[in-house]
Amino acid sequence: MYGQCTIKSDVYRFGVVMLELLTGRKPFDSARPRSEQSLVRWETPQLHDIDALAKMVDPALKGLYPVKFISRFADVIALCVQSEPEFRPPMSEVVEALVRLVQRANMSKRTYSIDRNSRGETDTQDSQP
Numbered sequence: 001m002y003g004q005c006t007i008k009s010d011v012y013r014f015g016v017v018m019l020e021l022l023t024g025r026k027p028f029d030s031a032r033p034r035s036e037q038s039l040v041r042w043e044t045p046q047l048h049d050i051d052a053l054a055k056m057v058d059p060a061l062k063g064l065y066p067v068k069f070i071s072r073f074a075d076v077i078a079l080c081v082q083s084e085p086e087f088r089p090p091m092s093e094v095v096e097a098l099v100r101l102v103q104r105a106n107m108s109k110r111t112y113s114i115d116r117n118s119r120g121e122t123d124t125q126d127s128q129p
Contacts, residue, residue, distance in 0.1 A: 008085035011094060015080025019043060022073060024058030040081050047074040066108070072101050 016027050019039055027039045036042045046052035050067065053074055061070075076097045079089050089097075 006085065007091070008088050011080050011088045011091055012082075012085070014091070014094065015077050015088075016040060018073070018077045019081065022058065022061075022070070022077065023056050024060060044078060044081055047078040065105075069101065069105050072104075076101070 016039070019025075020027060023039065023043060025039050025043075029037055029039070043056055046056060050071060053070060054067065057070060076094060079087075079097075080094060082088050
């Protein structure tokens with residue numbers, strides 16, 4: 001099945017795009033050391049390590065999202081880029097997971113805003129999801 005376009009290969013490619021967004025890196029970078037050239041091979045094993053994950057996040061995103069949000073996003077990415085196609089989720093499950101993630105982030109943001117308002121403070125500096 002190598003080189004064929006399938007539903008599972010689409011899920012993989014979507015996972016690669018999400019990994020690019022998370023890290024700010026290209027899928028392949030020949031300027032990097034050989035062991036780090038392939039984004040998926042280099043970063044995927046680190047997606048479940050919270051310390052490694054914090055280091056791999058695109059510097060432009062640092063501080064904008066809670067670590068828990070980034071970790072859950074990384075979990076979705078890891079499912080999509082599994083090497084065995086049969087273990088990759090259907091795209092509908094990927095979308096559902098991302099929707100839940102965004103809803104949780106929005107809920108957290110609202111809760112933070114409500115907490116601050118209940119103490120009589122302004123909500124001009126809400127945390128970002």
